[in-house]
Amino acid sequence: MTSIIRERIRDGLWRDNPALVQLLGLCPLLAVTGTLINGLALGIATLLVLLGSSTVVSLIRHQVRPEIRIAVFVLIIASLVTAVELLMSAWFHELYQVLGIFVPLIVTNCAILGRAEAFASRQPPVVAALDGLMMGLGFCAVLVLLGGMRELLGHGTLLRGAEFLFGPWASILEIQILPLDDGLLLALLPPGAFIGLGLLLATKNWLDQRRAQRPSGVTQPVSPTPHSS
Amino acid sequence: MHRSAPHLRPRHDVPRLMQTVLLALVPGALAMIWLFGWGVLLNILLCAATALATEALMLRLRSRPVAPVLGDHSAVLAAVLLALCLPPLLPWWIPVLGTFFAIVFGKHVYGGLGFNPFNPAMLGYVFLLVSFPGIMVLWPAPELGPSGLLQTLMASSNMARIDMVSGATPLDGLKTALAAGTPIDALRNGIGLFSLHQDSDWLLINGLFLVGGLYLLRRRLIAWQIPLGVLLGLTLPALAAWIIAPTQFADPLFHLFAGGAMLGAFFVATDPVSAATTPLGRLYYGLGIGILIWVIRCWGGYPDGVAFAVLLMNLAAPLLDRLCRPRIEGQP
Numbered sequence: 001m002t003s004i005i006r007e008r009i010r011d012g013l014w015r016d017n018p019a020l021v022q023l024l025g026l027c028p029l030l031a032v033t034g035t036l037i038n039g040l041a042l043g044i045a046t047l048l049v050l051l052g053s054s055t056v057v058s059l060i061r062h063q064v065r066p067e068i069r070i071a072v073f074v075l076i077i078a079s080l081v082t083a084v085e086l087l088m089s090a091w092f093h094e095l096y097q098v099l100g101i102f103v104p105l106i107v108t109n110c111a112i113l114g115r116a117e118a119f120a121s122r123q124p125p126v127v128a129a130l131d132g133l134m135m136g137l138g139f140c141a142v143l144v145l146l147g148g149m150r151e152l153l154g155h156g157t158l159l160r161g162a163e164f165l166f167g168p169w170a171s172i173l174e175i176q177i178l179p180l181d182d183g184l185l186l187a188l189l190p191p192g193a194f195i196g197l198g199l200l201l202a203t204k205n206w207l208d209q210r211r212a213q214r215p216s217g218v219t220q221p222v223s224p225t226p227h228s229s
Numbered sequence: 230m231h232r233s234a235p236h237l238r239p240r241h242d243v244p245r246l247m248q249t250v251l252l253a254l255v256p257g258a259l260a261m262i263w264l265f266g267w268g269v270l271l272n273i274l275l276c277a278a279t280a281l282a283t284e285a286l287m288l289r290l291r292s293r294p295v296a297p298v299l300g301d302h303s304a305v306l307a308a309v310l311l312a313l314c315l316p317p318l319l320p321w322w323i324p325v326l327g328t329f330f331a332i333v334f335g336k337h338v339y340g341g342l343g344f345n346p347f348n349p350a351m352l353g354y355v356f357l358l359v360s361f362p363g364i365m366v367l368w369p370a371p372e373l374g375p376s377g378l379l380q381t382l383m384a385s386s387n388m389a390r391i392d393m394v395s396g397a398t399p400l401d402g403l404k405t406a407l408a409a410g411t412p413i414d415a416l417r418n419g420i421g422l423f424s425l426h427q428d429s430d431w432l433l434i435n436g437l438f439l440v441g442g443l444y445l446l447r448r449r450l451i452a453w454q455i456p457l458g459v460l461l462g463l464t465l466p467a468l469a470a471w472i473i474a475p476t477q478f479a480d481p482l483f484h485l486f487a488g489g490a491m492l493g494a495f496f497v498a499t500d501p502v503s504a505a506t507t508p509l510g511r512l513y514y515g516l517g518i519g520i521l522i523w524v525i526r527c528w529g530g531y532p533d534g535v536a537f538a539v540l541l542m543n544l545a546a547p548l549l550d551r552l553c554r555p556r557i558e559g560q561p
Binding site: 184191195 | 362
């Protein structure tokens, strides 16, 4: 059992990361990562939906006829997204307005449907829930990283707008790291998101390759990316 | 090369090609230095130094031999082309950043010289233009005269902000006037046929780049289809629009000698790596660039469209080559 748990954790966070390896859900990933907080908020929302959908899909996996399974999955995901959307609108209304259409669009995030179809519908609920949690965390981590990179280059700050997520006291969290009058506007525009994601992908592949080349006795499986195979 | 057999020497090797292109840029560059001051020269030096350093760094990181690639002058050429697009009196880190981006993301990320789908110089320029839209269109007003060396160095090191009467390039002037509803004829106070040019600066610069380009054509270092295509593509729609509505559209001669038209047509679009390679493909590639320049100038948000047009057609070049592949003899 522990080996299964360890494998789920490693897959979700690194080896099979939805954003960096499966390259799924890129639309919200690229669109809302203008700041770290926006990325974190959408990451948490996606994480909640993914956790819920994986659990529910796994619970009903024996009752659903295979012919209609996709429709049922989409229905489940859509209900969960609606719930998350209403929760956000109630408690984090400013953030909800900043993220706009990308909260309802979590429905179309293929990482979620992909996990439901490829993993959760074939596994017991506990494993499926763990997988959903880890995949969500992996996705969220990439959103935060990319948001942080873009915010740093574009505004020179980090944690700008933290008060939307953590309440009014959190506005002191904003740190000015680079003294920029007007930052690199490109980093905040869509091309900056693509270039940033490309750099993250390259870094991950580079780390994987370096680990694969290291002649130590540790048997680390090579990441299933095209570059390192 | 082996010495014994009677090998034919290749007509052009890369270092010599790049050297000759650099040489052909000299008259236009000198005119820009004369007209706009030391800032242009400083930009060229900053860009070239950054390009060499970045190229060496990237080659080192990719564990490739450094010396032969540095000696092919391709990085310096890209840097000089980028520098000639930049307004003078920029803080020093802007040309450095742009060149770094051009060499790393325009060239080495794709595998170095010969593999880059986009023109690195234009990629660097567009990167700067999109990132710093305010400062990148500030050309010093010509009536102020070229700024002195000390003034340039102060502006470059960010010690003093120079008051610049904002960009009075002919393209800017035209755009502002049209937006204000002034008919074009009210702007005509220039020289003869070129009367739309408010001053002769850009006329002279473009003329000298045309001379340099004709020299390259005569040496057969660039494919004639590309500049011809660019100039035709720019002239034909401009001519049609000017005939239909002469009060709202500038005449073709204005477009040909304004902004970066000649530099783009002869030196940027003809980059052998990122351009189309089939004869017919080259013609279409040039036409596309010319038409796009005119469209962006007339309706775009930025004053000039050469860089965007070149990058867009770089994207289309592989497709054009595929469509225009010469028929193999004996095959349908």
